[in-house]
Amino acid sequence: MNSFLGKVSKVSFLFGWLLWAILLCPETKAQEKRAVQNAGWLQQLPTNFKAFTEAQNPDKVYLHTDRAFYVAGDTIWYKAYLMDAYSWKPGGAEEVINVSILNAAQKEIVKQKVLARAGYAVAQLILPDSLPSGNYTLVAYTNWMRNAGGKSFFRKAITILNTYGSPDEAGGLKAQVPENNPVDLQFFPEGGGLVSGVTSIVGFSAKNAAGFGVPVEGKIMDGTGKVVTAFKAYHAGIGNFVFKPEAHKTYYAVINGLGSDSKRFDLPVPQEKGLVLHIDNASDNVTVRVTGTPDKANAKQVLLIQSRGAVYFSDEVLLNSNAEAELKMLKTGFPDGIAHAALFNAEGVAEAERLFFINNRQQLNLKLTTNKQTYGRRELVTVNLEATDNTGKPVRSEFSIAVTDMGQNASLSSNPNLPAYLLLSSELKAFVEDAGYYFKNSSTATSMALDNLLLTQRWHRFTWAQINGAETYKPVFKRENGLHLKGEALNKEGQPLQKAVIYLLDLKSGKTDLVSTNEEGLFLVTLSEKASEPQYLYQVWQQGIFQKQAQLKFLSDSDALSEISQGFFAATTDTLVSTRLLLQTRIAKQFASADKKPETVVSDHAAWMNIPADRNYQLSKYNNFHDVEEAVREIIPSVKIRNYNGDTETRIFNVAAKKYFPYQPLYFIDGKPTYNNDLVLRMSADQVQEINVYLSSNSLKQFGFLGNQGVIAIRTKKGNFNLPESENQNIVSINGVVQALEFNIPKLAPRSTVLPDFRPVLYWNPRVTTDANGRAVFTFPTSDAATRFRIEAQGISADGLPGAGTAEFSTMPAQ
Structure with missing residues (x-):
């Protein structure tokens, strides 16, 4: 092993983010070669990578919501998870998370901010009742994540139904796909390109105009029209086929069932010279095979494999006289998630690369069990949650729980749960359809589908010029710790x-x-x-x-949000679910309002209302005045009123300086501030109970900086004076940090004593904590709906192990 490889093998925290950035910044091969003419480039690469990666220190955000199908005016209950992008450990310092909803045109329609502590934030988002029916995208990100661009933001597809129209109108959420729906068929040779005379696995992806997979099958043909092989999509329009391209030939595909004049889809042109990188991880080992054209015989290559920000393999690969080489390594030496292999020649040019998946089951196991399988209406349900790690040891952690009516909540399969998001969706630039499918079991078929998916996600060329040319990484956006x-x-x-x-x-x-x-x-x-x-x-x-x-x-x-990919699609729902929601939503809202807990109201009486005044004037002790101006002129000598250039000016005597303040005072009317002299002075004196004047240093310091010209506070007899809207010109409202509200769980009551209950969400609790034995118990009542319900738990441990679990139960029809 040479000195470069010796240095690389010792690096424990490199390459992750930057290799992904490189994938997204293709340059020509000529540019790459110019960038590596520096003889010390390879030796300097590990140092540059380490400095860059440590400075980047990326985040990941995930939102667990109570559901993915809502009615306009509903509340989205959610828990935000903020984690280190590599270790997945929940963040330690406080950090602000931005949460937005985008419509189909990618326009932001709702926005709020939440403050994450120790990696968690709990909040809710109220949907405007004016939103039209349609598909929307829920987006979450930190300011720091903006350095990596919109591709790193969390995105979740949601559907919103406006029930104020007719069932036909509200239920018309159909996929907006042209009637003559074209199919886009793309090819992704393993390793990056086809090489003449070398057998290759070629991945392919067939999607419609809405971005969803199409189950195609067809034939691969050469330029003469001869059939070379056949292909058939395996899952979500994705599959692979194997063939050996010949030199000086071109190839294309046709899809069966489209007729003799169907569109031809060209395959990449085979290279005359090159390498094919093949990876097989179907067993306990990862097998890497390199096959090249004859000119690659006895050549030396450098193989790097990185995952989650660290290099897990780096060594020379010596091809034999047949231009072939094979290496094997244990899967247990890699962390769970996407691994990235890159093959470099002696000049440092990347000749091939491949993504593959490692699944050592390094996750939490969440087991949910109910005390019964079937319940009556409005009966108490008891659920036991058990959390263990991949070795079976109990885990003490915090989880978010949602219990939903499956009849009212369409399943948007495009949305991954927390493990699927961390392991797959968040690592890929492209939209992943039905991400949860790839983790539903550990069968050979599911693993094959996942490998096919990753085969189609890697097709950009590398460039290393950025790394060699950038001494340090300088982020544009800073962390928001408040x-x-x-x-x-x-x-x-x-x-x-x-x-x-x-x-x-x-x-x-x-x-x-x-x-x-x-x-x-x-x-x-x-x-x-x-x-x-x-x-x-x-x-x-x-x-x-x-x-x-x-x-x-x-x-x-x-x-x-302009950086959010236009290729992210929300699923659609059917008319049956929409109509059911239309008929049940208003009843559910009535039930919620009848049983709703009183909300905490913030008092408008601020602290300054109780500050002792320097001068207090009770108007009831004096003869009747016409207005406040007359009262001030007659009984308050420390306040001067004059007309200047057509304007009425008020000045308070500054006791400390023994002269009048140069500018007008701040007024309060029943605790509401204003600078409008005319509004105050023209008030009817019959409305006023007392006038308080603050003019000394001791009293004015209670008002902070805004008391620098003195203060006049008026209290009316009714004590509820409201400023006209036009008087808010010196008042500004800000959307601050959203405070978490408590999800309302109605009390158990006989059906005859309350309104019908058809709530779509029976239970939401973002803070269910397991004990030292990894156990927790929670309860909730069923509703009046005779249907099936789904319990979903998600969470992550302190050491970065994600987990998700589900269970179902039924309720019986009324007897």
């Missing part, structure tokens, strides 16, 4: 206010903050982790001048 919102301060003409000072007052908590703008008028606000939808009153000052008409505009990062 909620930081970028905004822009504008003057009344819409121009940026540069180097301005912004005072913010949280109208719910009473807390104040101060931020400043840069040369572009941009600023950054850090929100409290408990600020779900904060409202701020703001003042903008520039060079000591109060900018009364300044506006704050918060900027969106929705441009990140």
